[in-house]
Amino acid sequence: MLRCEIQEAGYSKNEPVLKNITFNVHPGELVGLIGPNGAGKSTTIKSLLGVIDYVQGEIEVENYAYIPERPFFYPGLTLMEHFHFLLATIEADEADFTRKMQGLLKEFELENVVHHYPESYSKGMQQKAMIMLAFLKEANMHIIDEPFMGLDPKVVRKLLDMIAKEKESGAGILMSTHVLDTAEKICDRFLLISHGKLIADGTLEYIQRKSGLQGGSLFDCFHILTEREADDR
Numbered sequence: 001m002l003r004c005e006i007q008e009a010g011y012s013k014n015e016p017v018l019k020n021i022t023f024n025v026h027p028g029e030l031v032g033l034i035g036p037n038g039a040g041k042s043t044t045i046k047s048l049l050g051v052i053d054y055v056q057g058e059i060e061v062e063n064y065a066y067i068p069e070r071p072f073f074y075p076g077l078t079l080m081e082h083f084h085f086l087l088a089t090i091e092a093d094e095a096d097f098t099r100k101m102q103g104l105l106k107e108f109e110l111e112n113v114v115h116h117y118p119e120s121y122s123k124g125m126q127q128k129a130m131i132m133l134a135f136l137k138e139a140n141m142h143i144i145d146e147p148f149m150g151l152d153p154k155v156v157r158k159l160l161d162m163i164a165k166e167k168e169s170g171a172g173i174l175m176s177t178h179v180l181d182t183a184e185k186i187c188d189r190f191l192l193i194s195h196g197k198l199i200a201d202g203t204l205e206y207i208q209r210k211s212g213l214q215g216g217s218l219f220d221c222f223h224i225l226t227e228r229e230a231d232d233r
């Protein structure tokens with residue numbers, strides 16, 4: 001379970017970026033975090049991860065794995081060494097971990113480069129490596145920042161399968177994305193952020209009702225609600 005009750009958060013106390021962002025993510029639930037560029041999605045995620053300077057409020061998130069928007073790796077470690085490092089920091093059965101790792105390496109076609117430095121990978125390969133590391137952690141909660149950019153359609157399919165499996169096994173997932181047609185298909189609920197505020201939290205039906213667009217796409221509802229919020233400012 002993830003509980004987020006942010007009263008204010010940002011990069012300095014004088015200029016908070018987020019105001020009153022309160023939501024939960026329950027076990028087995030996939031929640032989409034959506035909003036225009038600069039709305040505060042990444043700042044919300046950074047607040048959850050505890051890597052932001054100023055957060056006023058309460059955050060509760062246990063045993064999470066995080067897939068960042070921009071991959072980062074430990075310099076001087078090969079991908080295999082990253083796996084060994086991860087194994088050393090989590091409580092996992094080594095044989096089980098190795099079996100899963102090998103399965104994922106094969107699925108993501110990274111077997112031939114596992115002894116190379118991830119810095120030498122293409123952008124998509126780096127993202128695949130980050131996804132593998134996150135899913136090998138066997139977390140109760142997955143926090144995923146814009147996972148689809150730069151991935152080829154085959155990998156997107158695999159990622160969606162992995163997300164579905166995690167959900168089935170009871171993990172909660174918070175995923176920020178701009179890919180609204182995919183989000184519409186897979187998310188149980190949506191958090192719509194605009195100008196640092198949570199302007200909607202609910203299912204597609206709720207979002208449709210709120211935007212006055214019965215049966216409308218998430219894409220169209222998104223436009224109506226964010227425009228309305230901008231007009232009200």
Ligand SMILES: Nc1ncnc2c1ncn2[C@@H]1O[C@H](COP(=O)(O)OP(=O)(O)OP(=O)(O)O)[C@@H](O)[C@H]1O
Nearest residue numbers: 011017035036037038039040041042043044178193
């Ligand atoms: N490191 C930072 N220092 C200061 N301000 C920042 C920093 N990162 C983001 N901001 C500001 O915080 C606000 C919210 O940005 P954030 O990155 O959370 O948006 P986002 O919804 O994730 O946008 P995008 O869809 O473009 O990734 C913006 O006004 C941005 O300028």
